[in-house]
Amino acid sequence: MPAYIPCVDEPRTVINLEDPVGKTVGRTRPPGDPLKAASELQRTATKLLKSCGHRMPPRGVFRFSSHEEADEWWTRNTTTNKTT
Numbered sequence: 001m002p003a004y005i006p007c008v009d010e011p012r013t014v015i016n017l018e019d020p021v022g023k024t025v026g027r028t029r030p031p032g033d034p035l036k037a038a039s040e041l042q043r044t045a046t047k048l049l050k051s052c053g054h055r056m057p058p059r060g061v062f063r064f065s066s067h068e069e070a071d072e073w074w075t076r077n078t079t080t081n082k083t084t
Contacts, residue, residue, distance in 0.1 A: 055079070 049056070057077045064070040 055078055057074065062070075062073065064073065
């Protein structure tokens with residue numbers, strides 16, 4: 001079986017970079033202050049967590065001997081009503 005030889009007759013796409021763009025679809029706003037946006041997002045997330053009564057679990061690596069022990073730990077550390 002002969003090796004594939006690309007056909008020379010296939011047209012190649014030519015892009016002229018000097019032509020102006022003919023159409024603009026949609027608009028983009030210039031970027032605002034990213035620190036302000038991040039702090040607003042953090043405040044919103046904090047208010048949401050406090051209003052719903054959720055808590056974040058402690059950070060770190062935790063090892064458990066069983067899934068049941070891990071589930072109990074997770075429930076104890078993420079709910080507001082402690083059972084212990």
